Amino acid sequence: MSRPQVGFSMHPRWIAGSTLAGFLGPLRTAGLEALEFGLDANDADWPHFEPMMYDCRLLGLDLCFHAPYKPPYTIAGFAGHERASIEGDYAAMLDVAGRFGDTTVVIHGAQSATRPQQELVADTVAFLRWALDRYPSLTLALENLVFDPDKVKIGADRTDVLRIVEEINDSRVGICWDLGHDVMNGCHDLPNQAWLQHICHAHLHDVSEHGVDHYPFNYGRVPIRSWLPALARAGFSGIASLELKGGQLASLELEQIMEMLVDSTSKAHRLLTTST
Ligand SMILES: [Zn+2]
Numbered sequence: 001m002s003r004p005q006v007g008f009s010m011h012p013r014w015i016a017g018s019t020l021a022g023f024l025g026p027l028r029t030a031g032l033e034a035l036e037f038g039l040d041a042n043d044a045d046w047p048h049f050e051p052m053m054y055d056c057r058l059l060g061l062d063l064c065f066h067a068p069y070k071p072p073y074t075i076a077g078f079a080g081h082e083r084a085s086i087e088g089d090y091a092a093m094l095d096v097a098g099r100f101g102d103t104t105v106v107i108h109g110a111q112s113a114t115r116p117q118q119e120l121v122a123d124t125v126a127f128l129r130w131a132l133d134r135y136p137s138l139t140l141a142l143e144n145l146v147f148d149p150d151k152v153k154i155g156a157d158r159t160d161v162l163r164i165v166e167e168i169n170d171s172r173v174g175i176c177w178d179l180g181h182d183v184m185n186g187c188h189d190l191p192n193q194a195w196l197q198h199i200c201h202a203h204l205h206d207v208s209e210h211g212v213d214h215y216p217f218n219y220g221r222v223p224i225r226s227w228l229p230a231l232a233r234a235g236f237s238g239i240a241s242l243e244l245k246g247g248q249l250a251s252l253e254l255e256q257i258m259e260m261l262v263d264s265t266s267k268a269h270r271l272l273t274t275s276t
Contacts, residue, residue, distance in 0.1 A: 004232055004272040006265055007034035007064060007241035009203075010056065012048040014246055017254045020055055030262045031269025034062040036106070036241040039093035040070060050096060057100070064201065064239050065097040069108040076110040078130070079122040087130065094135060104139045104201050104238060106176045107131070109154030109164070111145075117152050121164065124154045128168055141176035141201035141238075146184045146213070158182070158191060165198050174200030177231070178243070180213040183222045190227060196234035203243040204228075204268055214245040216260040217267055228271035240268060 008027060015023045024032065035056050037049060053063055068090065078086050097105050107128065110120040128140055142165055145155035154160050161175055175198045177191070184207060190196075205214045207221040217224060228240070242264055249257050 002237050004236050005033040005062060005239045006031050006268045006272065007036050007062075007239040008032055008261075008265070009066070009241050009243040010035040010037055010052070011246065012045045012052055020052070021059060023258075024056075024059065024061070026258060026262050027265050028061075030265040031273075032061075032265050034064060034239045034241070036064045036066060036239065036243070038066045038068075039096055039105075040068045040073070041093065042070070042072075053096075053100070062103075062239065063100050064104045064106075064241070065100075066106040067097075067108070068093050074110070074112075075108075075127045076112040076115055076120060076123055078110070078124075079119065079126040083126070083130075086127075090127075090131075091134070094131060094138070097138060098135045102137050102139075104141050105131075105135075106141045106143050106201060106203075108143055108145060109160065111148075111151050111153040111155075113151045115152065117154075120152055120154045121160065124164055125167060128164070128173055132168075132170055132172055139172045139174065139200055141174055143176035143203070144178050144181050146181050156185070158187070158195060162195050162198060166194075174198050174238075176201040176203060178203040178205075179222050179224065179227055180205040180207055180243075183207050184211070184213050188223060190230050193234070196231060196236075199231065199234070199236055200238045202231065202236070202238065202240035204240055204264070205243050206264075212248065214243060215248060216242070216244055216264040218260060224267065224271055228268065229274070232272050236272075240272060242268065 110123040147156040177199045206217045206219045207213045
């Protein structure tokens with residue numbers, strides 16, 4: 001892959017009122033080329049995920065993945081004696097991604113309300129090194145996260161993400177730039193060149209007037225018009241996935257939802273492909 005692709009964070013519930021091809025058709029016309037699948041055996045729809053991955057690939061879409069991050073999944077403690085049980089939990093999920101060959105998996109750094117920052121950095125680095133070693137076909141994308149006053153989260157600060165990626169210094173470890181999370185953190189400046197150069201994946205969504213993220217680009221709060229062309233100019237050649245929460249749009253008609261998804265897809269596609 002030598003150019004950016006627009007992706008969409010897929011879930012079996014998106015096709016509740018349609019068929020897979022019926023749902024994806026208008027989005028593909030708007031520029032969609034890839035789908036991102038969350039990996040979480042505790043999702044009530046988990047049994048439908050893997051068959052859907054194969055169906056999407058048969059339709060000609062590229063796939064990428066998001067490692068588990070919702071409790072009880074945690075990588076906090078990985079550098080200590082909890083490693084064996086965490087490895088077991090995560091291997092069961094990452095093995096799924098591993099079956100799809102060269103692909104990217106998004107990782108959230110370790111977080112905890114009780115453990116110190118330094119330990120959580122060590123947990124994150126040890127986890128990434130383990131996954132690199134176990135999955136030679138996977139590229140790992142460490143994501144920037146929303147700050148939480150009650151927790152230490154590795155990734156709530158852009159600097160942590162870059163430092164860890166530079167420390168590991170492997171072409172298969174990069175940054176997942178979540179543009180919406182930056183805005184949630186009050187960060188509206190373009191990341192520096194070192195940060196931009198390490199981005200191998202991106203998450204796209206808008207922030208509502210109530211300060212809630214993971215919406216389509218309806219609000220203009222995330223500066224995609226300057227950020228996406230800058231990302232493309234930095235040589236980005238990964239997948240930029242629209243990461244939306246369907247539940248937040250549940251009050252809308254299906255037709256209205258599709259209009260928004262098509263609009264966000266074509267905006268992302270245009271901004272990533274007209275970089276000059
Ligand atoms: Zn994200």
